[in-house]
Amino acid sequence: MRKVSSQDLTPDWWIGRAEQYARAIADPAEQTAAWMGVAAFHGRQGDFDAANAAAGRIAEPDERLECLRYVAIRIARSGDFPTARRFAHSIDGPLARASALAWVARVQAERHEFDAARQTIALVDDPGQLAWAWHQLAYEEAAAGRYAEALADAGRIVPAGPDDRLLKEDLLAWIGEARAAGQREPPKPPADTPAAQARQLLGPLGYRGLSANDLGRLKREAAVLDKVTAWRRVAWIHLNEGAAAEARAALAYAEGQLDKLASPVDRAVHGALVADLYLELGDPASAKRSKKRGQNYFSAPNVQRLRENSSDPFSPLADYRVAALVVGVVARVEGPERAAALVRSNPEACSAAWWAAGAFCGWLARPDVLLPLLDLPADAHRKFVLSMGAAQGLSARRGETGRTASHVSS
Numbered sequence: 001m002r003k004v005s006s007q008d009l010t011p012d013w014w015i016g017r018a019e020q021y022a023r024a025i026a027d028p029a030e031q032t033a034a035w036m037g038v039a040a041f042h043g044r045q046g047d048f049d050a051a052n053a054a055a056g057r058i059a060e061p062d063e064r065l066e067c068l069r070y071v072a073i074r075i076a077r078s079g080d081f082p083t084a085r086r087f088a089h090s091i092d093g094p095l096a097r098a099s100a101l102a103w104v105a106r107v108q109a110e111r112h113e114f115d116a117a118r119q120t121i122a123l124v125d126d127p128g129q130l131a132w133a134w135h136q137l138a139y140e141e142a143a144a145g146r147y148a149e150a151l152a153d154a155g156r157i158v159p160a161g162p163d164d165r166l167l168k169e170d171l172l173a174w175i176g177e178a179r180a181a182g183q184r185e186p187p188k189p190p191a192d193t194p195a196a197q198a199r200q201l202l203g204p205l206g207y208r209g210l211s212a213n214d215l216g217r218l219k220r221e222a223a224v225l226d227k228v229t230a231w232r233r234v235a236w237i238h239l240n241e242g243a244a245a246e247a248r249a250a251l252a253y254a255e256g257q258l259d260k261l262a263s264p265v266d267r268a269v270h271g272a273l274v275a276d277l278y279l280e281l282g283d284p285a286s287a288k289r290s291k292k293r294g295q296n297y298f299s300a301p302n303v304q305r306l307r308e309n310s311s312d313p314f315s316p317l318a319d320y321r322v323a324a325l326v327v328g329v330v331a332r333v334e335g336p337e338r339a340a341a342l343v344r345s346n347p348e349a350c351s352a353a354w355w356a357a358g359a360f361c362g363w364l365a366r367p368d369v370l371l372p373l374l375d376l377p378a379d380a381h382r383k384f385v386l387s388m389g390a391a392q393g394l395s396a397r398r399g400e401t402g403r404t405a406s407h408v409s410s
Contacts (some may be wrong), residue, residue: 021034195328
């Protein structure tokens with residue numbers, strides 16, 4: 001590759017590379033997913049023409065419409081609701097347009113933007129999607145403790161069939177149960193940073209759907225089951241409630257259990273996941289201490305040795321659920337160069353690891369360390385997700401206010 005100056009490594013440069021690699025992806029399903037990612041990036045930048053052009057690369061008409069719907073949802077997930085609503089409303093397919101608008105309304109409701117969600121729902125003209133949107137809004141209102149509004153909006157559901165009637169009845173019953181339990185859930189935060197996106201991949205190890213209502217159950221689980229995971233989830237709930245002291249206490253319990261894990265892989269992975277939450281709390285010293293339990297395991301020379309002397313794959317980087325956060329913790333604790341070296345020493349790592357190298361190094365303003373990875377004999381899909389991640393990370397950094405710098409220690 002010709003030499004590129006650091007000043008030239010902009011989001012536009014990286015998205016251009018991503019489009020180049022997308023055209024070279026051989027697998028049709030992977031190529032479709034790639035163009036969906038490119039379209040979503042352009043949509044979030046407000047460039048609707050480029051988003052539609054990327055979607056136009058998809059051969060199947062239904063998949064093109066699904067791509068445009070996906071773009072609207074991704075824009076909404078980033079928190080830019082006016083742009084999401086405009087994009088969704090511009091979709092030509094009537095059902096895809098209605099579904100996209102209904103999803104934008106759902107995300108607005110998740111963020112407790114209830115009045116804005118109603119305004120978006122007013123644009124939905126498909127009966128089935130309209131019923132679904134009112135259902136989602138009423139559910140989120142009840143979860144937030146807004147019971148009167150939830151009942152009123154649930155009453156606006158016009159069932160399109162027997163299944164819809166049953167769903168409405170179940171919703172009304174659930175609203176009554178939520179009121180009796182005094183349920184209160186905080187708004188869901190935007191998922192626009194690399195760390196927030198990486199956490200969405202965690203699956204069974206993650207935090208999806210957790211609220212303060214789960215604290216008692218998780219603390220009971222911590223006494224008899226997987227102590228590290230349970231305390232980490234308790235810390236996540238406290239963190240989202242703004243209770244930093246309680247979050248730190250829960251992380252200290254989780255960290256104290258790491259040495260009791262028999263597998264070095266488990267210690268390394270859980271050490272990285274605990275470190276990730278310390279970083280979210282703005283505590284890089286504790287993150288470094290927690291991550292250090294797996295530091296030798298994640299070092300590039302040790303990864304190479306494991307690959308040469310073991311028939312087993314290096315599972316944390318082969319497992320898409322944890323690979324992104326593992327790479328992200330290395331980038332934020334040890335620096336972008338170490339994260340890039342980790343992937344360079346293990347080019348067979350899953351695509352999530354490659355994406356994370358791009359996203360976190362871009363977010364930390366060091367996309368230059370990624371250039372050697374583009375020269376590796378890796379497939380086009382891995383180089384696509386690396387380039388896509390760099391573009392996303394650099395763009396996400398524009399919305400940061402200096403907190404990033406405190407996440408890196410030497």
